[in-house]
Amino acid sequence: MSLNRVKVGIDGLDQMMDGGLVPGSITAIIGSYGTGKTSFALQFLWSGVLLGEHTIYISLEEREERIYEYMSQKGWDYKQYMNQFITVLKLDPSDFNLAISQIKNELPELIRSLGASRVVIDPISLFEDLFESNAMRRQEMFRFVEVLHDQQCTVVMTSETDQDNPYASRHNLIEYLCDTVIILRYVRPSDLTEVHLALEVVKMRLSSHSREIKPYEIQQDQIRVHSEANVF
Ligand SMILES: Nc1ncnc2c1ncn2[C@@H]1O[C@H](COP(=O)(O)OP(=O)(O)O)[C@@H](O)[C@H]1O
Ligand SMILES: [Mg+2]
Numbered sequence: 001m002s003l004n005r006v007k008v009g010i011d012g013l014d015q016m017m018d019g020g021l022v023p024g025s026i027t028a029i030i031g032s033y034g035t036g037k038t039s040f041a042l043q044f045l046w047s048g049v050l051l052g053e054h055t056i057y058i059s060l061e062e063r064e065e066r067i068y069e070y071m072s073q074k075g076w077d078y079k080q081y082m083n084q085f086i087t088v089l090k091l092d093p094s095d096f097n098l099a100i101s102q103i104k105n106e107l108p109e110l111i112r113s114l115g116a117s118r119v120v121i122d123p124i125s126l127f128e129d130l131f132e133s134n135a136m137r138r139q140e141m142f143r144f145v146e147v148l149h150d151q152q153c154t155v156v157m158t159s160e161t162d163q164d165n166p167y168a169s170r171h172n173l174i175e176y177l178c179d180t181v182i183i184l185r186y187v188r189p190s191d192l193t194e195v196h197l198a199l200e201v202v203k204m205r206l207s208s209h210s211r212e213i214k215p216y217e218i219q220q221d222q223i224r225v226h227s228e229a230n231v232f
Contacts, residue, residue, distance in 0.1 A: 002207070006118070006154045009047025010040070012225025013182075016201050016210035021180060025205070026148055026155040028124075028174045031184030032166065035197060036218045037158035038062065038070070040184070041120040043223060044156050046076055048118040049084045055118040056110060058088045058103070060126040075221050086114060096130050103127060104144055111151045119148075124157035125170040137171060145177045161185075167202070179205040187215075187231055198231045 005020030014020045021027055029037050038061075045055040059067060064087050071078045078085055088110070103121075111119060121127065131137035148155050157178070159169040166185045168175065175181045181203040187196040197216050201209045216225040 007047055008040070008044045009050075010043055010223050010225055012214060012216070012227030013040075013199070013201075013223075015227050016212070016214065016225070017180070017204060018208050021154050021156075022204075022206055023154055024149070024152065025179040026145060026157065026177070027180040027182065028169065028178040029156060029158045029182045029184065030161055030167075030169045030175065031158075032161045032186070035184035035186065036216070036223060037184060038122055039218055039223055040182075041122050041156050041158055042067070042070065042074075045085065045118050045120055046071070046074075049078075049081045052084070053118055054084050054086070054114045054116040056086050056088060056107075056114065056116045056120070058107070058119070058121045060121070061123060073220065086110075086116070099127070099130055100140070104140075104147070108147055108151055111153055117153050119151075119153050119155045121155070121157040123159050124174060125159040128159075128171045128173065134171075138173060141173055141177060145174075175203070178203075180207075184216075196231065199225065 001019040004023060006023050007014050007020040029040050031037050045057055048055045057067065067087055068078060128137055128141065131140060157174065159174055162168040162170055162172060167183055182199060182201050184197065184199050187198045198213050199216055200213045213231050214225050214227055215229055215231050216223060
């Protein structure tokens with residue numbers, strides 16, 4: 001295990017990544033609806049909160065009440081930590097310029113002013129949707145990731161999958177830009193009695209990591225990665 005890792009706070013997953021995320025790195029969590037992207041992302045922030053860190057959650061999809069509902073369901077006493085867990089509300093995708101400038105210009109400023117060490121953007125794919133052309137999306141996202149890299153914080157962004165490929169993000173872009181890529185997906189065994197969830201760490205710059213496919217469960221109070229078990 002490497003020292004100095006930023007722990008996601010999900011046991012089996014941190015083990016698969018040599019102890020956790022590389023400080024200052026950017027991670028993409030890619031999966032289709034319901035695979036637990038929001039759950040993973042919130043767990044990552046909450047682990048930081050409990051260590052006394054400041055965290056920012058940019059929610060492009062869920063309303064603030066839903067996030068707090070989710071946290072209390074997990075048994076997390078978020079009210080006690082309101083100054084460490086900042087939620088930034090949904091951007092307004094109907095106002096393209098405003099949404100882009102909010103996330104591009106105001107986020108770095110917010111990170112600096114709070115001294116935030118963990119940031120989540122959930123899901124980045126809704127932000128990527130805003131761009132009118134692939135060329136513009138690529139150019140803007142490249143710059144945005146560079147700006148995030150200049151901050152002193154560890155970032156997790158989630159993305160929906162490509163319509164035709166469960167191993168690719170919706171715009172086939174962030175997997176190239178991010179340092180670490182974690183894929184969440186459904187596994188439908190041939191007996192078809194139950195759908196399972198499985199994850200893999202497919203990319204991790206500057207780090208050794210497991211390439212195994214591991215089953216996980218989203219439980220009422222936590223996510224459990226069964227690092228001792230195999231999917232098949
Ligand atoms: N309290 C809970 N107990 C068990 N499973 C849950 C609970 N809350 C959510 N889930 C599971 O997690 C899924 C949604 O997870 P979420 O993190 O919102 O996924 P995503 O962000 O990828 O759409 C639900 O479809 C459900 O299967
Ligand atoms: Mg979600």
